[in-house]
Amino acid sequence: MSDTKKTGHRWHDMGGTDAGEIAHDQHAYALWEKRVDALLRLSTVKGYFTVDGLRRVLEDMGEDAFETMSYYERWIASITQNMVEAGAFTIEELNARMAEVETRGPTYGEAQGSGE
Amino acid sequence: MTLLAQVASPPFAPPYPTRGGRFAPGDTVRVKRGDAPGHMRTPGYLRGRTGRVERICGDFGNPEELAYRRDGLPACTLYRVRFTMAEIWGDRAEQPADTLDAEIFEHWLEATDAP
Numbered sequence: 001m002s003d004t005k006k007t008g009h010r011w012h013d014m015g016g017t018d019a020g021e022i023a024h025d026q027h028a029y030a031l032w033e034k035r036v037d038a039l040l041r042l043s044t045v046k047g048y049f050t051v052d053g054l055r056r057v058l059e060d061m062g063e064d065a066f067e068t069m070s071y072y073e074r075w076i077a078s079i080t081q082n083m084v085e086a087g088a089f090t091i092e093e094l095n096a097r098m099a100e101v102e103t104r105g106p107t108y109g110e111a112q113g114s115g116e
Numbered sequence: 117m118t119l120l121a122q123v124a125s126p127p128f129a130p131p132y133p134t135r136g137g138r139f140a141p142g143d144t145v146r147v148k149r150g151d152a153p154g155h156m157r158t159p160g161y162l163r164g165r166t167g168r169v170e171r172i173c174g175d176f177g178n179p180e181e182l183a184y185r186r187d188g189l190p191a192c193t194l195y196r197v198r199f200t201m202a203e204i205w206g207d208r209a210e211q212p213a214d215t216l217d218a219e220i221f222e223h224w225l226e227a228t229d230a231p
Contacts, residue, residue: 009160010153016161016205049185056155056183085185 011063049082132174137193155183167199
């Protein structure tokens with residue numbers, strides 16, 4: 001992880017560095033992405049953490065995550081870590097739930113089941 | 117030489133409660149040069165740069181504390197500070213007199229006569 005490419009700036013603090021080509025293409029958000037967005041609103045309104053905590057974990061995930069994961073993939077990773085830190089659930093509970101969801105089927109459509 | 121932006125204070129009170137803060141609209145301020153490995157809410161390209169307070173936005177919990185699940189109190193005064201492109205980018209500025217506004221918390225600002 002190259003976190004100090006430039007002295008005094010962490011990797012995410014990229015204002016003023018060469019941006020290269022800017023991608024102007026838009027895409028419709030997938031259902032799961034909208035749900036991740038909603039999950040952030042819910043978890044912050046309920047007081048588990050704030051958007052500052054979201055950003056802190058995103059930054060700590062490092063440049064590799066920024067290059068290899070999509071926007072909402074990084075968000076759900078950060079939300080999950082913040083929720084564990086907040087004591088909303090344990091890693092053991094999370095893993096048990098993920099295993100349960102996985103048994104429903106290999107696709108998102110199947111795995112979401114009745115949408116519970 | 118620092119090229120300073122012109123500011124005109126907004127004709128309305130800050131939209132969020134504030135105890136007033138150390139600086140007032142029109143004051144010349146410099147962004148501190150500090151650095152830390154953790155979450156910081158002031159971008160590197162502004163650290164060490166001088167601008168003018170355009171307005172007080174209000175007082176808010178310190179995001180650098182809230183990021184680590186602390187309460188962020190006492191609330192910090194947040195300012196909107198206006199910089200010229202010449203001040204930020206130097207000779208690289210394409211439009212030196214254009215301005216950029218950034219919202220910066222009081223603990224990142226110092227008077228320009230500070231050492």
